[in-house]
Amino acid sequence: MATLTPGFHGHRRTRGDRLPPGQFRTEDFPVLSAGPTPEVPLDRWEFTLTTEDGEQHRWTWEQFQALPQQDVTTDLHCVTRWSKFDTRWRGVSLDTLLEGVATGARFALAECHGGYTTNLPLDDLRGGKAWIAHTYDGEPLAAEHGGPARLLVPHLYFWKSAKWISGITLGRTDRRGFWEQFGYHDYGDPWREQRTWND
Amino acid sequence: MSDWRRAELRARTPESTTARTLHLTVDGWPGHLPGQHVDVRLTADDGYRAVRSYSLSAPADGDRIEISVQPAPFGEVSPYLAEDFPVGAGIEVKGPLGGWFVWKPERPGPVLLVAGGSGIAPLAAMLRARLDLGDAGPPFHLAYSLRDPGQRWFGALLDGIAEAEDPAVTAACLYTRTAPPGHPRPVGRITAADLDLPGFRPADGALAFVCGPTAFVEKAANLLVHLGHRPDRVRTERFG
Numbered sequence: 001m002a003t004l005t006p007g008f009h010g011h012r013r014t015r016g017d018r019l020p021p022g023q024f025r026t027e028d029f030p031v032l033s034a035g036p037t038p039e040v041p042l043d044r045w046e047f048t049l050t051t052e053d054g055e056q057h058r059w060t061w062e063q064f065q066a067l068p069q070q071d072v073t074t075d076l077h078c079v080t081r082w083s084k085f086d087t088r089w090r091g092v093s094l095d096t097l098l099e100g101v102a103t104g105a106r107f108a109l110a111e112c113h114g115g116y117t118t119n120l121p122l123d124d125l126r127g128g129k130a131w132i133a134h135t136y137d138g139e140p141l142a143a144e145h146g147g148p149a150r151l152l153v154p155h156l157y158f159w160k161s162a163k164w165i166s167g168i169t170l171g172r173t174d175r176r177g178f179w180e181q182f183g184y185h186d187y188g189d190p191w192r193e194q195r196t197w198n199d
Numbered sequence: 200m201s202d203w204r205r206a207e208l209r210a211r212t213p214e215s216t217t218a219r220t221l222h223l224t225v226d227g228w229p230g231h232l233p234g235q236h237v238d239v240r241l242t243a244d245d246g247y248r249a250v251r252s253y254s255l256s257a258p259a260d261g262d263r264i265e266i267s268v269q270p271a272p273f274g275e276v277s278p279y280l281a282e283d284f285p286v287g288a289g290i291e292v293k294g295p296l297g298g299w300f301v302w303k304p305e306r307p308g309p310v311l312l313v314a315g316g317s318g319i320a321p322l323a324a325m326l327r328a329r330l331d332l333g334d335a336g337p338p339f340h341l342a343y344s345l346r347d348p349g350q351r352w353f354g355a356l357l358d359g360i361a362e363a364e365d366p367a368v369t370a371a372c373l374y375t376r377t378a379p380p381g382h383p384r385p386v387g388r389i390t391a392a393d394l395d396l397p398g399f400r401p402a403d404g405a406l407a408f409v410c411g412p413t414a415f416v417e418k419a420a421n422l423l424v425h426l427g428h429r430p431d432r433v434r435t436e437r438f439g
Contacts (some may be wrong), residue, residue, distance in 0.1 A: 004289045005241040010249050010277045022250050024275070031413040031437050034299050036420035036430045081238075081250055116431055144417055181296030196296075 018075060018165065019083055020190040026082040031144045038114040038143075038164050045148050046165035047132065049097055052105040057097075061148070064132070066091045071132060074096060074154040076161075077190035087154055091133030094125040094168075105170035109177060110151050115166040118177035119186060120153065120160055129155055132165060157188040157195070200386040202226065203240060203291040206264075208284055214352035218317065219281045220256060220267045223292070231295035233302050233324040234408065234436075235264065240291040241276060251276045254321035254410075255295065256330040256353075263291070267352065269317040272298045283296075300408065304328050308406060309338040311399045313419045316350065319343055321436065322410055323353045326360075329368060338398050341370040341387020344389050344415060347377035380419075389415070391422050401427040410436040 019025060033055045037152055041062045049057040063191070089155045124130065133152040134141055139146035146163030153160045157178050178184055185194040210222040220421075236254045257265040270281040284290070287351050292392045302310060302325040310329070312322040322341060329339045343359075351372065360370045371384070373393055387410055407428060409419045416437045423433045 003278075004291065005243070006285060006288050007283050008241045008249075008279050009240070010243050010247050015231050024249065031417075033435060033437065035435055036433050038415055038430065080252055144413065180300075183296075184202045 014018055017023055018085060021193050023077055023083040023190065026084055028082075029084060029087075029145065030080070030082055031158075032078065032080060033144070033163065034116065037046065038112050040143075040148055047097075047165065049147070050167060050169040051061050051101060051103045052170050052172050055102075057099075057101060058101055064092060064134075064149075065185055067096055070131065072133070072152065072154075076153075076154055078158040079184065079188070079190075079193050079195050084191075088137050089133040090135035091131040091149070091152060092166060093128060094130040094132070095128060097132070098126065098140075105141055107139050107171045107174045109169045109171065109175050110160075110162040110165055111167045111169060112121060112162050113166050116162055116164070116178050118151075118162045119174055119180055120156065121174075121187070124153060124156065124170070129153065146158065154190075157185075158191050159184065160188050203293050206290050206292040207326065208286050208288055208290065209263075210266075210286060211284075213279075214267055215269075215350050217281065218269045218352060220265050220282070220363035221280060223264050223266070223290070224262045225264055225292050226262070227248070228262045228264060229295070231264070231330040232430060233257055233258050233304075234294040234300045234321045235297045237264065237292050237296060238274075239266070239280075240293070241279070242291070249276050252296070254319040254324070256323045257322050258331065267317065267320045267323075275319060286345075300434050301407075302408065304336070306406070307337055308404045309340075309399050311394065311396070311405050311407040311423075312339065312341040313394065313407060313409040313411075313423075314341065314343045315389075315409075315415030315419070316345060316436070317352065318409075318411030318415070318436070319345075319352050320410075322408060323356060325408065326368075326370075327356065330360075334367075336367070338366075339368045340396055340399055342373060342389065342393050342395070343370060344373040344375060346375050348379045355423070389419055389422070391426060393426070394419070395424055395426055401429065403434075405432070407433045409433060409438075411438075413437045 045061040047059045076084045110118050131152045134149040151162045151165045206225040212220045240250045253266040255268040263324040268281045270278040314322045329336045
């Protein structure tokens with residue numbers, strides 16, 4: 001390896017066991033989106049959960065805010081290689097939203113204002129691992145970061161945490177989302193560096 | 200492909216007093232589309248590694264690629280690439296990456312490029328690929344927001360477009376702080392008027408590519424949506 005990039009030393013940031021392979025730590029909160037930031041007024045905001053049989057469960061913003069809320073402090077890992085530690089969120093657990101929903105589905109497709117989608121196994125939305133988050137660092141979530149509300153699934157690469165979420169559709173089969181169709185990984189585990197199809 | 204390929208630095212050319220374009224050759228490079236990017240991996244003597252993403256600033260040309268680097272103050276990788284990485288030395292490259300922020304030269308229809316600062320890099324690749332098509336290519340316009348004339352990257356490319364006076368390929372510099380003497384546009388941030396151009400309106404089926412710092416992209420993309428462009432025809436790439 002001595003012949004590669006001679007004179008490069010790097011910053012030797014302490015890695016510890018919190019930084020997945022190929023990531024670097026940032027204090028910023030970078031914004032990555034494929035298109036313009038949609039404007040979603042709260043009085044028209046709605047979250048729709050659709051089962052594989054087409055049964056729909058709907059929450060308005062008011063109904064959503066009346067659900068039990070959880071505070072979450074977590075690390076984020078973006079496929080573009082930045083990681084951000086100890087981010088603070090508030091939102092509704094997917095366990096709460098899935099309570100009483102009869103489903104035999106194995107997969108979920110998150111759908112968003114602006115047309116973005118992303119796919120993930122339903123198991124990864126259960127068990128205290130996923131939220132619909134509306135507050136970041138004590139403030140209403142900014143539009144460019146996905147406000148009014150975004151999916152938060154911090155154990156997967158951050159593109160799975162879909163911004164401007166409008167609903168989740170459950171399915172018996174996996175349907176690829178937006179970036180997944182362009183070559184990103186269907187699962188996206190940062191600890192196994194599942195960035196693209198071949199990883 | 201997720202393989203790392205060995206690349207060698209052939210030359211480094213200035214884009215501004217601090218920014219540099221790195222001209223590399225890559226073993227077995229498969230080619231790329233304008234707008235795509237690469238991951239670049241640096242390895243220190245003791246095996247420590249750092250990886251960063253850079254847009255490709257030139258269209259495909261055999262095994263040659265170009266990336267353009269603005270050194271970030273106290274940055275881990277960019278100052279090394281822009282200043283210290285020796286010509287003839289090796290580096291590793293993975294790619295091409297990205298399938299959305301790309302212009303396919305066979306696509307008919309006008310293209311509006313909107314750059315903020317170093318966000319010009321992937322748009323320069325699109326612009327060069329368009330120029331390669333000659334008279335057969337679709338209309339292109341570049342709106343390039345930059346602080347002052349010293350920050351004007353790809354000067355030879357932009358001068359060539361100005362001298363050609365081809366109405367099908369145009370470029371406008373939008374200076375935000377200092378403009379050169381006699382520049383027709385008043386100094387200031389990008390406005391709807393900079394983007395509301397005959398031939399590049401929603402009814403013309405224009406496709407827009409916006410690249411730059413987050414605040415710039417938010418503003419420019421919102422201006423385009425308010426001018427009536429369909430959000431799925433406004434493709435964005437943000438950094439910082």
